[in-house]
Amino acid sequence: ETGVTQTPRHLVMGMTNKKSLKCEQHLGHNAMYWYKQSAKKPLELMFVYSLEERVENNSVPSRFSPECPNSSHLFLHLHTLQPEDSALYLCASSQDPLALGTEAFFGQGTRLTVV
């Protein structure tokens, strides 16, 4: 149990669907992150939230829309995705994004397949 829980674990969606990924952390952390993990590529940081405020948006297409209603929950809303968006989406949290050497705790990920 890592303290970061992601649901669903697997998701198959069509290009016209709308779905949401959910992440919940029970660690009392102040920062949460979305990463995309594609085959043969480094992990890509998508979004960073600190104290429920978005502090980083790495040029992610608007078809990905994050939401952080409180410090324990993070969502990634998906709509009109493309097949190349198929990947493992990882949520992470940390005590504070501004502290050097801060460790990130990861969830198990959601394996997304866009058909």
Place this chain on the structure above:
Amino acid sequence: GNSVTQMEGPVTLSEEAFLTINCTYTATGYPSLFWYVQYPGEGLQLLLKATKADDKGSNKGFEATYRKETTSFHLEKGSVQVSDSAVYFCALSKGDSGGSNYKLTFGKGTLLTVNP
């Protein structure tokens, strides 16, 4: 910008063999360095870290030393087990030029398979 380069896999070893996975980085100043491990079907877990030059991180028999002069953080283990089979990621944490926002930059990962 910041970057991490780690050896291409896959790496296949027999049980009790010695393991080295090379990692070098590019960053200004003094980043923190990490090794994360991802077991099949799981998310990433921190394996070890080092926050300043010459520090040695260690955990579960794995070690890595922060070498500023060679900008390296190679992962080693003296005797691997089948249960060590996983993907290993080297990463660094460094602030932006403004110094106020730290984020993790990962390498591509190295798949390790240990056979009995």
